[in-house]
Amino acid sequence: MHYDVRNPESFLTDSSRAETSHDRIVASGLTKSFGAVRAVRALDLELVRGTTVALLGPNGAGKTTTIDMLFGLARPDSGAVSLFGRTPAEAVKAGMIGAMTQSGQLIEYLSVRELITMMAAIYPTPLDVEEALQISGANAFAERQTRKLSGGETQRVRFAIALVADAELLVLDEPTAALDVEGRRDFWNAMRAFAARGKTVVFATHYLEEADAYADRIVLMSHGRIVADGAPTEIKATVGGRLIRATLPQVELSSLRALRGVTTADRKGDAITLNCSDSDATLRDLLTEFPSIRDIEVRGAGLEEAFLELTMDDEATT
């Protein structure tokens, strides 16, 4: 530890940082390229212990690469990761990470229970095998051979593997990709039950609904950058709006923008497109003020569009 005479407070900040680094995950300036593709660009992120954080973004946003760098599976071109004051390799070695990678199958010639028992043996302080099977829902087919499982069942077993570590940090990379609607709900409830033990959970998803329902905080990623970061309600306000499309000849864009609940308005010929924060109010106004409006179509603005918009703003300002 060094003491900078020109800055008497440097000593203080150094020691206070050392104290707090043990209760958080810090990624600073993470950058990773694959050839010409810049997968993650100078990403800074700080996660407090005990929170559930969603990395939300479309495919190719850099979520998986970011997660791989948290694990130490991918080495950043520059920048560093600290997991509760340790390097990723140290944290992995200490059994502090329970993980479910994006894709993957199970090894053969074992029953589900045998596989979970085998994995539990690797960790210093594992969860009880029965408990991991219970939480993940894999107890329903614990005696079955791993190669005889459906896609959804395999995901549950992979979840049980992540759980049995009883790790400080649980990382789930698009864990519900292979699940149906019901399976998804069960999965997230199980995840929540585990997080309630004071665990830190980071999960990647491209569904806003999932991030909204199950995370304390949403980090929105696009093109390798964080484009928004905040509580689910804040993120929803940014990207969760609706889109109204209709045919309405000869109308001033300014009069459309003046309607209630409209954030942006656009027109191509007779076709208008309105981005709305409150589409119900907008629709009422539209029908009252423009009786000639027809072909009305209301739909949730896709995340992809929202991302595109955010990214384009981003590119414009840099």
Next chain:
Amino acid sequence: MTELTYLRYEVLRTCRNRRFLIFSLAFPLVLFLAVAGPHKSVTIQGISFPLYYMTGMIAWGTMVAVISSGARIAAERAVGWTRQLRITPLPTWSYFAAIIFCGYIMALLSMAVLFAAGSFIGVRLDVVQWLTMIGLLLVGLIPFSVMGIMFGHLLKLDSLGPAIGGVTSLFAILGGAYTPLVTSGFLFTLVKLLPSYWLVQAGKTTLRAGDWPAEGWIVIAVWTFVLSVLAVRVYQRDTKRI
């Protein structure tokens, strides 16, 4: 203790792999009984033919056992399992050690089966001969264990079967596991540089004492060293590419 639990399940998995059992146990056994069975009382070069052939089949069977064990890493890589393991506290070396151990368990089973079959058709050896043979076989298998791990990182799953079949057959033929070699000339000098020749020789020590000179130790050590360096290279290349 915990690593023992892990190891126990790895062994269990190995024993449940039927294909593995067929190739490293059943094939050499069937070949041995089919070839040596009808020639029980034949002697070649003053040695009983069943004994001669048993040592050859043991060399082949055990070689297949340890190479296949390492090569199954290719299957585990293909399904993303090795990636999963790399986010656990299990050291890479323990993973490899477990795989080598499983290969040796299979090799010992292969030996046991062929010993039993040999005794059945009249092969008689004393305890010292049995133990010398087993001990030297275990040493001779080291480079092949490492070779298996290298193949596991080098090969794609669909090329694994033909590659293992081809390589083990080639090593077995050149090492003299199937048929007696012509023991003179330039080619024989080259053959003596192969680890499989010495694996076959390990069995032959029961026929003629002194068939495993210092040369054998050196060849095995050099192959083990070179293959280990290559295996580490291939492993590093494999884990870097993500």
